[in-house]
Amino acid sequence: MRLMEEIARQKDGDRDEEVVSIGGGLPQHVKVVIVGYALTSKKIKSFLQPKLEGLARNKGILFVAIDQSRPLSDQGPFDIVLHKLSGREWGQILEDYRKMHPEVTVLDPPDAIQHxxxxxxxxxxxxxxxxxxxxxxxxxxxxxxxxxxxxxxxxxxxxxxxxxxxxxxxxxxxxxxxxxxxxxxxxxxxxxxxxxxxxxxxxxxxxxxxxxxxxxxxxxxxxxxxxxxxxxxxxxxxxxxxxxxxxxxxxxxxxxxxxxxxxxxxxxxxxxxxxxxxxxxxxxxxxxxxxxxxxxxxxxxxxxxxxxxxFPGYGKMPEYEHIFTDFLLSLGQSKYKKRC
The missing domain is CATH 3.30.470.20 (ATP-grasp fold, B domain)
Structure with a gap:
């Protein structure tokens, strides 16, 4: 589902309070955390399991696939970028994106991962x-x-x-x-x-x-x-x-x-x-x-x-859905408090 179909209203790029259709039910007023992800197909299968996505939606977290064929800055807006792709080219794309969008949390910095x-x-x-x-x-x-x-x-x-x-x-x-x-x-x-x-x-x-x-x-x-x-x-x-x-x-x-x-x-x-x-x-x-x-x-x-x-195989970690969504939510709330 496209991002604009997920978000029913957006205030001039500031998602302080958006109307989001959650789990197919009635719209609820939530502070949405939008997570753009760039993962291998294997990682998507093991990590983005239905239980995780369902729990995330209920907490106001939306996972949006990043299109690697398009410039990253043309996509979003994102609160968090979650990634696990290899290669210098992708690393440079992320580094450039971090400089242009310091307000976005990139998990994690490419140079730290390379270490x-x-x-x-x-x-x-x-x-x-x-x-x-x-x-x-x-x-x-x-x-x-x-x-x-x-x-x-x-x-x-x-x-x-x-x-x-x-x-x-x-x-x-x-x-x-x-x-x-x-x-x-x-x-x-x-x-x-x-x-x-x-x-x-x-x-x-x-x-x-x-x-x-x-x-x-x-x-x-x-x-x-x-x-x-x-x-x-x-x-x-x-x-x-x-x-x-x-x-x-x-x-x-x-x-x-x-x-x-x-x-x-x-x-x-x-x-x-x-x-x-x-x-x-x-x-x-x-x-x-x-x-x-x-x-x-x-x-x-x-x-x-x-x-x-x-970014190991979190799908094998007990209760990973709750731990991971709480973490993403804490990052989103931290950013919201800074804007306020």
């Missing part, structure tokens, strides 16, 4: 933060960037002092399936079989459980996922080669209802996660992202962030 699309820099802010308090310590696994020449990897690993096994991840996160294909290398010889550019991370035993921490503005939601099993010294001495596996946090089933060892399954302390999320929102300049976190096996308070994903 977490490169695994060389992705975890740097977590490492710099070096978060440690009464609730625990959060760090990152030791890692090494290899940009070319696989034959040099064993020597580079030895010089860096990294311990086997090592998780190998593609350097760039470009949205392709290949960028999420990970490998576990058990021995020095197998390292030469890897394909740079990549990042090598020390594998940290974590009881086969990963915590996926979804962040939507100031809201935080944590779910458990099954992960790779621990690797003992005996297994390490017996195994050789490269074991390839898909992105663990997406491929694995939920572990929320599984019968797990409480020491393994216990969620990270809420105050620790809130502080971590608050700091990373500020440092990364992002409001829509998730953290993949593991707890070092045998500890209760030693955590590692192993990946950061921009």
């Amino acid at each position: 977490v699309h490169n695994r060389q820099y992705m975890l740097q802010d977590v490492a710099d933060l070096n978060l440690s308090d009464a609730y625990g310590k959060v760090g990152v696994p030791r890692q090494l960037v290899i940009k070319k020449d696989p034959s040099s990897i064993p020597d580079a690993v030895s010089k860096a002092g990294l311990m086997l096994p090592l998780v190998a991840k593609p350097l760039l996160v470009d949205g392709s399936a290949k960028s999420h294909q990970h490998s576990l290398a058990y021995d020095q010889y197998s390292l030469q079989k890897l394909e740079p550019p990549l990042v090598l991370q020390e594998f940290v035993n974590h009881g086969g459980v990963l915590f996926k921490v979804y962040i939507v503005g100031e809201a935080i939601k944590v779910v458990r996922r099954f992960s790779l099993p621990d690797v003992s010294k005996r297994e390490l001495s017996k195994n050789a080669g490269v074991f390839r596996f898909p992105r663990v946090s997406c491929a694995a089933a939920s572990a929320d209802d599984a019968d797990l060892d409480p020491c393994v399954a216990e969620l990270p302390p809420r105050p620790l996660l809130e502080r971590l999320a608050r700091e990373l929102r500020r440092r990364l300049g992002l409001r829509l992202f998730n953290l993949d976190i593991i707890r070092e096996h045998g500890t209760r308070d030693r955590f590692y962030v192993i990946d950061i994903n921009y």
Whole structure:
């Protein structure tokens, strides 16, 4: 349905109070938040589900598709632009749009997104933060960037002092399936079989459980996922080669209802996660992202962030419809208060 068909009246471009037909019922006076979205077809299917759109309409939020064949400034007006498209051209379009329309909230800035699309820099802010308090310590696994020449990897690993096994991840996160294909290398010889550019991370035993921490503005939601099993010294001495596996946090089933060892399954302390999320929102300049976190096996308070994903699969997050619409509404109300 066209935007002008959705909005029955508009006051000179100022949507302080518009008459909007909601859910096909009688018009109601609401302060409409118009969200222009530019998403891949896969993202539209997983994110813009009927329940989300219905709840959004009831709250006065309208999702409007952005036509990529037309200039962005000719479309709208928008209160919020929600996007997840790749490519420099699209990034430049958004940057130009932000400069021309500072009143529009773009979720999120392209330059901030690019930062977490490169695994060389992705975890740097977590490492710099070096978060440690009464609730625990959060760090990152030791890692090494290899940009070319696989034959040099064993020597580079030895010089860096990294311990086997090592998780190998593609350097760039470009949205392709290949960028999420990970490998576990058990021995020095197998390292030469890897394909740079990549990042090598020390594998940290974590009881086969990963915590996926979804962040939507100031809201935080944590779910458990099954992960790779621990690797003992005996297994390490017996195994050789490269074991390839898909992105663990997406491929694995939920572990929320599984019968797990409480020491393994216990969620990270809420105050620790809130502080971590608050700091990373500020440092990364992002409001829509998730953290993949593991707890070092045998500890209760030693955590590692192993990946950061921009605009993750929120459709898999419990109650995402309510959390996301409340977030969009808060952004719209904040803008309205500023205009007043």
